[in-house]
Amino acid sequence: MPVIQRKICLLGEFAVGKTSLIRRFVHNRFEADYLATIGVHISRKEVVLPEHDTTVVLVLWDLSGGEMASSLEEAYYRGGAGALLVADVLRPDTVAVLNTYAMTYTRINPGAALVFACNKMDLVPDETPYRLKLAEIAQRWRAPFFLTSARDGRGVEDAFRALAYLVARR
Amino acid sequence: MYPSFPLSKENETGLARIDADLRLQDYSPFFAQVVGVTTPGLPLAEVLPVFAGVEDWLRQMRQRGPRIWELRFVHHIPPDGSEPRYLDLSIAVDETGEGWHLSARDVTAAAERLHQEVQRFNDIRIRGHQPPAAHHLMRRLGPGILVALWEHLGLMLAVVDANLIIEAVTPPTTMTLQRPLIGLPLTEVLPTLAGLEGELQRIVRGEAAPWRLPGLQLDPELPQHWDILFIPRTDAAGLLIIVQRTVNETLIEQELRQQRNELTLLHKELEAQAMALRTANERLVNLDRERRALMALIVGDIKSALSVIGGYSEWLTRPASTAIAFQQEAVVSIREAVAQIDRLLDRVMTIERLENKLVQLQRTPCDVHLLLEEAVVMRQEHARMQHLDLQIELPERLPPVSGDAQVLAEGFGRLLDYAIGRAIPSARIEVSSRVWKEWVLVEVTVGIPGRPEQAAVKALPSSSQHVFELTQVRLVVESHDGHLALEETKNGLQLVVWLPLAGEAKDRSNVTVDRGKDDAMGLGQYEPLVVAGGTLRLDRTRRQAWLYERPLLLTPLEYRLLVYLAQHRDRVIGHKELLAVLGHEEGEMSLNHLRVLIARLRNKLGDSEEASGILRTVRGVGYTLAS
Ligand SMILES: Nc1nc2c(ncn2[C@@H]2O[C@H](COP(=O)(O)OP(=O)(O)O)[C@@H](O)[C@H]2O)c(=O)[nH]1
Ligand SMILES: [Mg+2]
Numbered sequence: 001m002p003v004i005q006r007k008i009c010l011l012g013e014f015a016v017g018k019t020s021l022i023r024r025f026v027h028n029r030f031e032a033d034y035l036a037t038i039g040v041h042i043s044r045k046e047v048v049l050p051e052h053d054t055t056v057v058l059v060l061w062d063l064s065g066g067e068m069a070s071s072l073e074e075a076y077y078r079g080g081a082g083a084l085l086v087a088d089v090l091r092p093d094t095v096a097v098l099n100t101y102a103m104t105y106t107r108i109n110p111g112a113a114l115v116f117a118c119n120k121m122d123l124v125p126d127e128t129p130y131r132l133k134l135a136e137i138a139q140r141w142r143a144p145f146f147l148t149s150a151r152d153g154r155g156v157e158d159a160f161r162a163l164a165y166l167v168a169r170r
Numbered sequence: 171m172y173p174s175f176p177l178s179k180e181n182e183t184g185l186a187r188i189d190a191d192l193r194l195q196d197y198s199p200f201f202a203q204v205v206g207v208t209t210p211g212l213p214l215a216e217v218l219p220v221f222a223g224v225e226d227w228l229r230q231m232r233q234r235g236p237r238i239w240e241l242r243f244v245h246h247i248p249p250d251g252s253e254p255r256y257l258d259l260s261i262a263v264d265e266t267g268e269g270w271h272l273s274a275r276d277v278t279a280a281a282e283r284l285h286q287e288v289q290r291f292n293d294i295r296i297r298g299h300q301p302p303a304a305h306h307l308m309r310r311l312g313p314g315i316l317v318a319l320w321e322h323l324g325l326m327l328a329v330v331d332a333n334l335i336i337e338a339v340t341p342p343t344t345m346t347l348q349r350p351l352i353g354l355p356l357t358e359v360l361p362t363l364a365g366l367e368g369e370l371q372r373i374v375r376g377e378a379a380p381w382r383l384p385g386l387q388l389d390p391e392l393p394q395h396w397d398i399l400f401i402p403r404t405d406a407a408g409l410l411i412i413v414q415r416t417v418n419e420t421l422i423e424q425e426l427r428q429q430r431n432e433l434t435l436l437h438k439e440l441e442a443q444a445m446a447l448r449t450a451n452e453r454l455v456n457l458d459r460e461r462r463a464l465m466a467l468i469v470g471d472i473k474s475a476l477s478v479i480g481g482y483s484e485w486l487t488r489p490a491s492t493a494i495a496f497q498q499e500a501v502v503s504i505r506e507a508v509a510q511i512d513r514l515l516d517r518v519m520t521i522e523r524l525e526n527k528l529v530q531l532q533r534t535p536c537d538v539h540l541l542l543e544e545a546v547v548m549r550q551e552h553a554r555m556q557h558l559d560l561q562i563e564l565p566e567r568l569p570p571v572s573g574d575a576q577v578l579a580e581g582f583g584r585l586l587d588y589a590i591g592r593a594i595p596s597a598r599i600e601v602s603s604r605v606w607k608e609w610v611l612v613e614v615t616v617g618i619p620g621r622p623e624q625a626a627v628k629a630l631p632s633s634s635q636h637v638f639e640l641t642q643v644r645l646v647v648e649s650h651d652g653h654l655a656l657e658e659t660k661n662g663l664q665l666v667v668w669l670p671l672a673g674e675a676k677d678r679s680n681v682t683v684d685r686g687k688d689d690a691m692g693l694g695q696y697e698p699l700v701v702a703g704g705t706l707r708l709d710r711t712r713r714q715a716w717l718y719e720r721p722l723l724l725t726p727l728e729y730r731l732l733v734y735l736a737q738h739r740d741r742v743i744g745h746k747e748l749l750a751v752l753g754h755e756e757g758e759m760s761l762n763h764l765r766v767l768i769a770r771l772r773n774k775l776g777d778s779e780e781a782s783g784i785l786r787t788v789r790g791v792g793y794t795l796a797s
Contacts, residue, residue, distance in 0.1 A: 005215070005223035014292050034296065036289045038281050039243020039256055042219045059223040064288070075241055079227030090375060090407050123332045123407045125371055 001048075005057040006167040007079055011101040012086035013094040014064065017119040020150035021086060022062050025160050030151050037064040040076055047164035056164045077105050081167040082113035084159060087134065089120045089147075095133055102141055113166030116145035117159050122152045183275045188214055188261070190268040192225055204257065204274045206248020214272075218259065220244050228270070231263050238262040243281050256281035296405070324415035330356050332374050332407035334367060356411075357789060360398075362386055364789035365745055366765060373400050374407055384427070385416045386769065431763050432727055435752070443606065449655065464521075464641050467634035468514050475507040475514070517638050524642060527577060528649040535570035535672045536578055538603060538610050545582040546601055549590060557595035559619075560586070563602045571610050572672035573650040581646030582612070585665060588639040589614050592663060597626040609652075610669045617662035626662040643667070706784070706795075708736055717775060717784075727752060728771045735785065735795045744792040768793060 010018040019037050023029050026043045041062040048055050063076050077083075083105050087095040098116060106112055116138040118131075131147060138145035144162050148155035184201025186194055192214045194207065202208065207217050215222035220241065231237065240260040247254045255278040262271045319325040320340065328339040334356040357364045372378035381400045395416035400409050482500040546562040553560035571578075589599050593616045600615045618626045640656070647654045647667050657664040707716040715722045715732060724732065734751045735743060743751075749764055768785065775784050786796050 005225075007223035015296055034293070036285060036292050038285045038288060039245060040220065040241065041245040042222075044219060044222065057223070059219065061220075075239065078239060079224030081223065092376075120407075124375060125368075 001053055001055050003046075003055045003057060004168065005059055006081040006164075007059045007061060008163055008167065009061045009063060009077055009080045009083045009105065010086060011063065011083050011098070011105060013088070013091070013097060016086045016088040016091070016094050017148075017150045018084075018086050019062050021084070021117065021119060021148060021156055021159075022060050024150040024153055024156045026060070028153075030153075032151075037062055039064065045160070047161060049164060049168055052165075052168050054168050056168045058160065058164060058167075074104060074108060077108040080105065080109045080112055082115070082163045084115050084117055084163060086117045086119050086148075089118050089124055092133075095137065098137055099140070102137075102143075113163060114141050114143040115159055115163045115166070116141075116143055117148045117155070118145065119148045119150060121147045121154060122149040183273055186272045186274070187264070187267075188270040188272055192221075192228065192269075195269060201272075201274060204255075204276045205246070206250040206252045208250055217249060218244075218246070218274075220246075220259065221261070228261070231270075237265075243277060243284070326413040328356075328411040328413065329403065330409050330411065332371070334370055334409070337408065360386075361787055361789060362765075362769070364787050365792070370400060370409060373402055374409055376402055383765075385773075427766070431766055432725055435727065435763060439606075449657070464634055464637045465518070467637060468518055471634055472511050472514050475510045478507040479504050514634070517634070521638075521641065521645070524577075524580075524645055527574075528645060531574045531577065531649055533572045533574065536573050536575045537568070538571055538578075538612065538669065539564055539568045541575060541579045541582055542601060542603060542612060545579060545586055548583070549586050553590055553599065556590065556593075558590060558593050559596075559598040560590070561598065561600050563600060568603055568605055568610055570672045571650065571669040573669070577646055578650065581643050581667075584639045584642045584646075585612075585614055585667065588636060588643065589616050589663065589665060591636060591639070592616065592627045594626060594628055597662075605671070608671045610671060612667040612669070614665040615662065616664070617659075622661065624661060627658075706736065708733060722774050724771070724774060727767060728774065731767060731771060735793065739795040742788045742791045742794040748792065 010022060012018055014036065015034055019035070019041070020030060022041075022043050023031065026045045043060045043062065045058050045060065046055055047058060061076060061080070063073065083102075085098045085101055085105075087098055095118070102114055106114070116134055118134045134145045134147070146155040146159040146162070148159055150156060182200065182204060184198050184204040186197035186201045186205075189195040194210050194212050194214060194217055196210055197205075197207070205217060215225070221228065228239075231239065238260060239262075240258070242258050243256050244259050245254065246257045255276055258275045258277045260273050264270055319327075326340055328351070329337045331337050336351050336354050336356060336359065339351050351359050356370070357367060363370070369378060369381070373381055380402065382397065383400075384397045385395045386398055397414045397416050399412040399414075401412070402408075403410050482504050486497065486500055542564065543562060546560060550560050586599070586601070593599055596618060597616055598619050600617075601612070602615075603610060603612045605611070616626050618624050640654075643665075644654045647669065650669055652667060652669040655664075655666040655668070657666065705716075705718060715724055715729065730752060731748065734748070745764060752764070752767075768787075772783065772785050784796055786794050788794060
């Protein structure tokens with residue numbers, strides 16, 4: 001089975017749960033304490049795609065969203081095959097800015113695969129209103145979207161697997 | 171080794187050469203130290219995973235640029251097992267060879283400084299721009315401030331998480347409630363809030379404004395009232411709850427708020443009814459057209475019956491049509507056509523008779539309740555045979571309307587006949603009636619219980635029958651100064667008759683009507699109702715209630731609520747149902763109003779706590795009167 005490596009960036013405002021999503025996906029753990037991310041942290045995770053007869057190694061770039069100057073950020077985006085754009089369900093402003101992140105990212109990496117995630121869904125009892133909001137942006141980018149919770153794990157595996165499929169085809 | 175590279179201790183910059191295969195070709199000693207690498211020839215992506223997956227992009231640098239790529243603060247876990255660190259990396263196209271130059275600088279100290287700064291900044295941003303001064307103040311004054319707030323201002327604070335579980339509460343000694351509260355659901359501690367979880371969570375999510383609930387009694391043992399304020403937390407998802415002793419102004423304010431709420435409710439009701447009247451009027455215009463059309467229809471029906479007769483008679487006179495079978499068929503058809511003409515002429519005469527009768531209408535006070543019951547009972551068997559469920563639900567004793575009992579009875583009969591004629595088998599026809607302002611409303615609803623999506627009525631027949639029946643109803647209703655509204659709902663039908671109350675009922679709302687019927691519901695005029703060990707008496711014609719021989723001053727809404735709860739005291743009444751009884755749709759505001767209304771009613775009943783009181787909250791379901 002051929003093994004390919006793809007760079008994936010996690011984009012989104014600070015404290016939306018980018019680091020937590022990676023931690024959940026890679027180590028299946030969650031920590032409630034908030035620790036700001038500085039620069040970039042790299043993690044890797046293999047995703048086997050039997051349908052494509054491929055194994056994709058996702059090289060996950062955990063970035064400090066909104067924490068640092070944007071010109072610096074753009075350097076991090078280079079060579080990316082895909083991005084997981086993360087918003088915090090309780091902070092509507094973090095949903096709106098995903099559009100900007102997506103624009104910058106695809107300008108630097110034309111044709112990159114995007115997947116949207118609305119995180120911290122464990123904090124809301126009813127997901128319908130957020131589903132709609134995120135769907136709107138995701139639709140604009142013709143990208144799949146997932147309602148996730150790094151805390152209880154819902155949607156996390158699905159979101160990253162979706163990315164793996166999309167980047168494997170490129 | 172890469173001896174030609176200068177070693178710069180101050181900058182701690184390590185340099186390496188990367189070959190065309192993206193392997194480490196050679197490197198400076200400092201590179202080995204900074205990156206923690208020991209062997210040349212390793213793939214770059216293994217030494218620095220940040221370069222994994224971007225090999226294609228690196229190769230393209232040579233053609234497409236940029237010539238140099240700088241990455242700041244790359245978190246690095248050295249392959250030699252030494253401490254993780256942050257590196258500034260820069261990789262540049264080797265202009266003389268086929269590979270790249272790579273430089274790495276340890277910036278751990280700077281990253282840590284930056285991290286502290288960012289962390290502090292973000293923490294503050296997460297806490298919602300809370301001024302650091304507040305932290306200092308709290309730290310300086312310590313938890314004693316909370317006790318002082320309690321002792322001097324009667325102020326308590328509680329914090330709940332997004333699931334409304336209590337996380338913390340002040341003062342730490344739970345002086346008022348005498349039991350540990352942390353970890354309990356909020357609604358368990360304050361059962362009055364049961365059913366409002368949705369609203370509170372909307373506040374958590376910022377979809378609803380902070381909410382102030384004045385004048386609640388928290389502890390049944392204590393006469394003290396409390397104002398509760400729900401504010402979204404700024405540190406995490408959840409609510410900050412501020413509980414303060416109610417001062418007298420608050421009670422006055424609460425009274426005012428209550429009145430304002432009721433006014434708002436009435437106003438809304440008024441608007442809704444005005445709207446209903448407008449639509450009813452529109453329908454009437456259509457009905458008027460229908461009335462004219464009715465005659466045309468009847469004439470048309472008669473003509474077609476006549477043409478049947480004509481056709482057959484012509485055939486019968488022909489010598490060829492002597493076959494016995496044909497003659498028999500002709501005779502039967504002609505007989506049917508004649509009967510049909512008879513019926514149609516009957517209709518014309520009925521209308522005429524009715525119109526004459528209406529002109530010389532004898533007006534006396536009529537008991538709508540009785541007339542409706544009779545009309546329903548007379549049709550129940552017929553409805554059953556058609557697999558229809560005809561039900562009558564008259565929750566309130568109705569004051570009389572002025573009119574001709576016989577004519578009204580006929581009108582109601584036609585109304586039911588129309589509904590029965592249009593309902594499909596297994597449908598349910600509900601007849602109900604209530605007073606609204608100076609009107610008696612009679613509502614006939616056709617639907618299929620439990621299957622709201624299935625159509626409950628047939629398409630209109632082309633015959634004049636349905637127009638005929640409705641025309642009759644309308645004539646009766648209009649001659650009684652009322653209105654008829656026909657509402658085709660999504661899958662059913664609703665007919666509403668508005669009849670004005672008799673003048674005397676309008677003037678004195680304490681007109682006594684047939685008290686016997688009330689007894690049937692266990693609510694005779696003075697019949698006492700034992701609730702929670704006490705005695706509640708409801709005089710439904712005077713709209714007055716007594717508890718323990720003490721009259722209760724109830725607003726009409728409170729009274730209506732109490733009567734309804736009393737009538738159905740054998741079960742728990744849901745919020746939705748109560749809202750419907752009060753004539754309101756379920757919505758955020760209405761739910762709040764219901765809450766306030768219940769609290770007011772409780773207050774007036776001298777009730778305080780649900781578990782032992784008269785008006786009990788059944789958490790998550792609704793309310794019930796304890797018997
Ligand atoms: N309840 C809840 N908290 C989360 C979730 N994901 C992250 N968090 C918390 O949100 C804060 C910020 O998360 P982090 O992953 O550091 O966000 P980042 O800045 O986007 O990397 C931390 O306190 C996490 O514990 C989630 O799915 N549910
Ligand atoms: Mg992070």
